[in-house]
Amino acid sequence: MDIHSLHVEHTVLLAVYTLLTVVNARMHKGIQGIHWFSIYNALLFVGALLVALRGHIPNSISIVGGNLFVVAGYIALFICLARFFGAKLTELRIQGVLAAVGVVTMVQYGLIHPDTDKRLLAYSVVLCLQQAHVALFVARKERRDTHAAASMVFMLGGLGLMNLWRIAAVATQAVPQDYLKVRGGLVWMVLINTALQCGAIVSYVWMTASLLRGNLAVQALTDPLTGLLNRRAMDRAAEKVLGAVTLDAPASAIAVDLNDFKQINDSHGHACGDVTLIAVARCLELGLRHSDFIGRMGGDEFIALLPRTPVEVAREMARALDHALRSVVIPFGGKEVRISASFGCAEASSAASTWGDLIGACDKALYEAKSDRRRIGTTAAVVPEPAL
Structure with a gap:
């Protein structure tokens, strides 16, 4: 041709x-x-x-x-x-x-x-x-x-x-x-x-x-509002992290629940609530390490998963996050919105521990902290239920 x-x-x-x-x-x-x-x-x-x-x-x-x-x-x-x-x-x-x-x-x-x-x-x-x-x-x-x-x-x-x-x-x-x-x-x-x-x-x-x-x-x-991991992603991360847990290398989690978040929505509207959740997400991200995982579990509830971290370290990190959140000021509609949160910390020291066990222990510590008007509650360790 x-x-x-x-x-x-x-x-x-x-x-x-x-x-x-x-x-x-x-x-x-x-x-x-x-x-x-x-x-x-x-x-x-x-x-x-x-x-x-x-x-x-x-x-x-x-x-x-x-x-x-x-x-x-x-x-x-x-x-x-x-x-x-x-x-x-x-x-x-x-x-x-x-x-x-x-x-x-x-x-x-x-x-x-x-x-x-x-x-x-x-x-x-x-x-x-x-x-x-x-x-x-x-x-x-x-x-x-x-x-x-x-x-x-x-x-x-x-x-x-x-x-x-x-x-x-x-x-x-x-x-x-x-x-x-x-x-x-x-x-x-x-x-x-x-x-x-x-x-x-x-x-x-x-x-x-x-x-x-x-x-x-x-x-x-990812959570569409905050950009944090969603439940599905946290489940995947936890499966890998908890599978590598040993007595010498435990994993911990921190549950975060905003105080009086409903009042923010009622007083300033849901748009302000959304802005608040985004600000909280950024604050939590900045306060954690690159190896940690942070997700939004729904509403105003967040949870952080900390690989190779004992509960004592998790508690110190929760204190730092508490201090950081209390310093956040959110301007909205000509007003300033401030936030605070309660924290529940727990540790998994056995590979037999499940993500559900760890979340449950964090929730228990969080509930006790709110009941006692404390900001941070701790469960020392998660003990799996014995097999029947």
């Missing part, structure tokens, strides 16, 4: 790719930068279309316009991926410099002093550097599902290698001044580029699907 027919086929496929990315963008509007991926494919499509129309439109438009639309496409791809990963666009200047080099060389060797060899070399170098830069950028980013990002790096790396192949081909064989008459490796390159660009689209859709799946997993395990 001649290279002109391949470029026509490449153009048709890019049109289909563009349509698919537009549909994907409309389906997942909440993903940052997703519309830039459609722009990337549209620019590549226009560039390929101009090249495919060589001989039917002025060469200046086909040569310079076609190549520069592709260069612009990789700028759009970088913006897309930077926004997808939530990164700043500080590295965009690298793409800008490469694009400027592309403009100068395309005008120089496509219009002023037409030279197919030099134009192909310059174009290939610019594209190779653009693709390598985007691939390295993605490789440095971390996501929950790294396979999708790795596939994007692979596709961009493959496109970069294609441009290295074109550089070698141009440097070692004579290229006719009429690009549409080239033969050999440059023809195969168009076919492989088409496949790799299709792979890049699949990789991006895979990345968006992984992100959505991760977001759904987070939503399933």
Whole structure:
């Protein structure tokens, strides 16, 4: 097949790719930068279309316009991926410099002093550097599902290698001044580029699907108001933590119950109650260690799970949390809302202890603290019920 027919086929496929990315963008509007991926494919499509129309439109438009639309496409791809990963666009200047080099060389060797060899070399170098830069950028980013990002790096790396192949081909064989008459490796390159660009689209859709799946997993395990772990997530954490408990490495828990929270809702409204719960959640998070787990059990009840922590340490941590909560001031409706809480601490020193045992012991200590008008109650240890 001649290279002109391949470029026509490449153009048709890019049109289909563009349509698919537009549909994907409309389906997942909440993903940052997703519309830039459609722009990337549209620019590549226009560039390929101009090249495919060589001989039917002025060469200046086909040569310079076609190549520069592709260069612009990789700028759009970088913006897309930077926004997808939530990164700043500080590295965009690298793409800008490469694009400027592309403009100068395309005008120089496509219009002023037409030279197919030099134009192909310059174009290939610019594209190779653009693709390598985007691939390295993605490789440095971390996501929950790294396979999708790795596939994007692979596709961009493959496109970069294609441009290295074109550089070698141009440097070692004579290229006719009429690009549409080239033969050999440059023809195969168009076919492989088409496949790799299709792979890049699949990789991006895979990345968006992984992100959505991760977001759904987070939503399933977090409290929607406070962002803390929910009951399900705390159950999972407790299963691992309590399974590793020994006499020398006990685990403890702290139950937290806000005092007079109903009065806050009644006096200031449920909006104020929500703001209060969020403030409490942030305060508790800041007062715990990175290895600890904190969750909202419902209403104004919270619980913290402390791996490898004896109850004496848990009690000291509860005192610190009590002091921190009493210093919190919540401005709402021109007034200041203050909060306090009661705490119940308990320890599990046997792997046979269950999460239910530990919660029950914390609740018992919490109830006793409230009954005795103390702020912090403690149950020394959780003793599992003997098997019948």
